[in-house]
Amino acid sequence: MNPEPVPAAPILVAEGVVRSYGDRRVLKGVGLSLHPGEIYALLGHNGAGKTTLVRAICGRLRPDAGTVLLNGADPARTPAARAGLGLVPQEIALYANLSVRENIETFATLAGVPRAKAPAAVRRAMELTRTLDRADAPVRTLSGGLQRRANIAAAIVHEPTLLILDEPTVGVDIDAREAVDAVIRDLRGLGVAVLIVTHDLDQAGALADRVGFLRDGSMVLEGEPRALVAEAFGDQMEILVHLAEGLDMAGEIHLAAEGLEPTRRPGVWTRLDSGGYGAAGRLDARLRQLGLAPREIRVRQPSLANLFSLVAERKAA
Amino acid sequence: MSGRLAMSLAMMRVMALELWRDRAALVMTFLLPPLVFLIFSSVFAGTSGDNLQPKLAVADLARTDASRRVAAALLKSPELRAETAPDAAAVRSRVKSGQVDAGLVIRADPAAPGKPFLIVADPSRAVAAPLAQARTQQALAAAAPDAALRRSIDSVAPALGELTPVQSARIDAAAAQLREKPQPVKDDLFDREDIAGARKGGAVIAYYAGAVMILFALFSAMQGALSLMEERRAGVADRLLAGVAGMGPVVTGKFLFLTAQAFVQAVMIFVVAQAIYGVEALQHFVLWLPTTLAAGVCSAGLALGLVSLCRTRDQAQMLSTFVILVLAAIGGSMAPRFLMPAWLQSLGWLTPHAWVIDAYQAVLWRDAGIAAVYKAWIVLAAVGAAGLLVAQALSRDPQR
Numbered sequence: 001m002n003p004e005p006v007p008a009a010p011i012l013v014a015e016g017v018v019r020s021y022g023d024r025r026v027l028k029g030v031g032l033s034l035h036p037g038e039i040y041a042l043l044g045h046n047g048a049g050k051t052t053l054v055r056a057i058c059g060r061l062r063p064d065a066g067t068v069l070l071n072g073a074d075p076a077r078t079p080a081a082r083a084g085l086g087l088v089p090q091e092i093a094l095y096a097n098l099s100v101r102e103n104i105e106t107f108a109t110l111a112g113v114p115r116a117k118a119p120a121a122v123r124r125a126m127e128l129t130r131t132l133d134r135a136d137a138p139v140r141t142l143s144g145g146l147q148r149r150a151n152i153a154a155a156i157v158h159e160p161t162l163l164i165l166d167e168p169t170v171g172v173d174i175d176a177r178e179a180v181d182a183v184i185r186d187l188r189g190l191g192v193a194v195l196i197v198t199h200d201l202d203q204a205g206a207l208a209d210r211v212g213f214l215r216d217g218s219m220v221l222e223g224e225p226r227a228l229v230a231e232a233f234g235d236q237m238e239i240l241v242h243l244a245e246g247l248d249m250a251g252e253i254h255l256a257a258e259g260l261e262p263t264r265r266p267g268v269w270t271r272l273d274s275g276g277y278g279a280a281g282r283l284d285a286r287l288r289q290l291g292l293a294p295r296e297i298r299v300r301q302p303s304l305a306n307l308f309s310l311v312a313e314r315k316a317a
Numbered sequence: 318m319s320g321r322l323a324m325s326l327a328m329m330r331v332m333a334l335e336l337w338r339d340r341a342a343l344v345m346t347f348l349l350p351p352l353v354f355l356i357f358s359s360v361f362a363g364t365s366g367d368n369l370q371p372k373l374a375v376a377d378l379a380r381t382d383a384s385r386r387v388a389a390a391l392l393k394s395p396e397l398r399a400e401t402a403p404d405a406a407a408v409r410s411r412v413k414s415g416q417v418d419a420g421l422v423i424r425a426d427p428a429a430p431g432k433p434f435l436i437v438a439d440p441s442r443a444v445a446a447p448l449a450q451a452r453t454q455q456a457l458a459a460a461a462p463d464a465a466l467r468r469s470i471d472s473v474a475p476a477l478g479e480l481t482p483v484q485s486a487r488i489d490a491a492a493a494q495l496r497e498k499p500q501p502v503k504d505d506l507f508d509r510e511d512i513a514g515a516r517k518g519g520a521v522i523a524y525y526a527g528a529v530m531i532l533f534a535l536f537s538a539m540q541g542a543l544s545l546m547e548e549r550r551a552g553v554a555d556r557l558l559a560g561v562a563g564m565g566p567v568v569t570g571k572f573l574f575l576t577a578q579a580f581v582q583a584v585m586i587f588v589v590a591q592a593i594y595g596v597e598a599l600q601h602f603v604l605w606l607p608t609t610l611a612a613g614v615c616s617a618g619l620a621l622g623l624v625s626l627c628r629t630r631d632q633a634q635m636l637s638t639f640v641i642l643v644l645a646a647i648g649g650s651m652a653p654r655f656l657m658p659a660w661l662q663s664l665g666w667l668t669p670h671a672w673v674i675d676a677y678q679a680v681l682w683r684d685a686g687i688a689a690v691y692k693a694w695i696v697l698a699a700v701g702a703a704g705l706l707v708a709q710a711l712s713r714d715p716q717r
Binding site for chain 1 (some may be wrong): 320323324327328330335338339358407527550551552553555556557558559560562563566567
């Protein structure tokens with residue numbers, strides 16, 4: 001009989017982190033841990049405290065209370081602790097006139113990669129991010145997706161144990177997003193702990209082993225995405241109704257009366273219902289009766305997006 | 318090689334590659350300074366005195382023998398660019414429109430009592446009027462000495478009393494002889510002595526070589542230092558601050574690059590100054606080198622420090638423009654400091670420009686030794702070091 005695998009020690013442990021800017025308390029005792037080979041998505045609205053938490057993890061600010069340990073040491077007091085950290089900013093944090101290779105060489109040196117090991121490290125980073133075939137192209141000439149991957153390459157050239165990505169796929173198309181996601185999965189496979197700060201709930205749902213919802217400086221929900229969704233919605237299904245765009249106010253009032261809420265996509269309304277497909281059929285009939293014949297009605301499992309809305313509603317309540 | 322030095326050199330490489338691949342910036346950085354230096358030198362070399370040739374409009378209303386000779390002498394003078402005008406109104410019109418620097422109206426025979434000459438001056442070209450006056454007096458003495466003699470006799474006549482017929486006859490004869498065979502003009506009043514080792518025209522060239530050097534060193538350094546803001550905006554600073562080394566080596570690398578950039582700019586300017594105007598930079602290399610390095614250190618440190626104080630690129634751009642223009646104006650990069658009022662000259666010592674210009678002049682023009690320039694080196698290096706320290710300290714600020 002094989003012994004139970006011993007769980008690896010967490011790479012990142014944050015406990016009770018409190019941080020204020022003047023009178024405003026931005027973090028109110030946040031905790032977070034991350035293990036090798038784990039992807040954690042940190043979610044939350046703007047102003048929830050995500051950036052401050054990331055800065056505390058990076059050692060750029062010291063918490064007023066609580067602790068942050070990165071590879072067992074305080075990153076704000078022990079620079080060596082940050083040697084195992086790679087940060088991928090939301091912007092393309094590269095030198096536009098330099099080639100991919102020149103950029104990664106530069107960041108390898110700045111990350112303290114020894115000169116003798118730099119060429120192999122640079123090549124490995126480009127291989128992992130699939131940028132090797134454009135190694136000598138200036139960054140400014142690359143597509144958005146390639147720039148995103150080069151942005152990641154510059155952060156992993158020193159083989160960090162924790163990689164933090166801030167909105168890694170903002171502004172890129174679906175193909176480019178999938179390519180970035182593939183890179184992130186590969187890194188997880190290599191044992192890298194990945195912390196993604198994102199508003200892209202689809203990406204978080206698809207990639208993350210665990211997600212955390214930060215709201216007003218507190219971690220209000222944390223866990224495995226499917227389990228969280230199941231726990232929050234039980235047997236409820238999401239009914240998506242596609243209508244013609246440009247509804248008048250009366251039409252919107254009718255939809256609201258049926259429990260439907262608008263989504264970000266124009267003409268698409270949603271509601272959670274435990275009645276499943278039967279409920280969808282009844283809703284279709286009712287809307288036709290009201291003169292709001294749907295173009296399409298779909299039924300699907302609730303997603304992180306629904307959970308995100310629920311968390312926001314709880315705040316409003 | 319230590320890790321931090323390697324990191325600083327990596328940043329120097331980045332700055333060099335970014336500049337090399339931006340051809341417009343490359344031209345602005347290395348070709349524009351010598352070009353502007355040549356323009357300034359051409360403009361201001363003449364104002365040193367030897368080559369100043371004001372344009373003068375001459376109207377001879379008297380049309381006497383003596384007035385014609387004076388007008389002709391002025392028109393032939395190599396020290397003027399004189400042209401004839403039909404009347405006083407034309408002279409005034411040309412001066413007012415800026416076609417000429419000054420005007421001369423010969424209202425009466427030069428030998429006649431009173432004031433036969435009228436100088437028409439433009440206050441904005443004040444130096445032209447006294448020059449035109451001096452050249453006219455020279456022309457009178459050289460081309461119409463008989464008229465000058467008669468004016469001299471007339472001026473002393475009240476003291477001598479009435480001349481006897483014999484004396485009057487002798488004066489007439491002397492005047493006729495002078496008219497027939499003019500004698501070279503003798504200036505018995507003044508001797509002239511140039512300062513030891515003085516080279517004609519070089520003072521202004523040495524002045525402007527230094528003035529343009531520090532002007533462009535600071536301008537280019539400010540542009541280079543703006544990359545700090547760009548790195549902040551693009552997240553490069555976030556990436557580096559999350560690493561082991563932080564921004565320290567980055568700032569140091571930029572400082573080294575900007576110092577080296579200023580050095581190359583100085584080489585370009587002084588090569589041109591030596592090749593075209595004979596400024597002896599190479600002969601004074603031992604003192605030129607530390608002066609140039611001190612100027613480069615000062616411009617690099619000052620630029621990094623000032624840009625670090627800003628929170629946005631717009632702020633930095635505005636501060637950069639303000640600093641470059643105001644310091645250059647006060648410090649003497651735009652107009653010679655000796656033309657400034659005393660209080661402005663004193664204020665100029667608060668700018669690196671004045672120190673750099675004075676140090677280069679001391680080294681290249683006055684052949685001064687180290688005693689004349691070491692203070693400038695200390696001041697410039699101290700300003701640069703202070704700026705670097707400010708940049709280093711602020712680059713570590715997590716809130717920025």
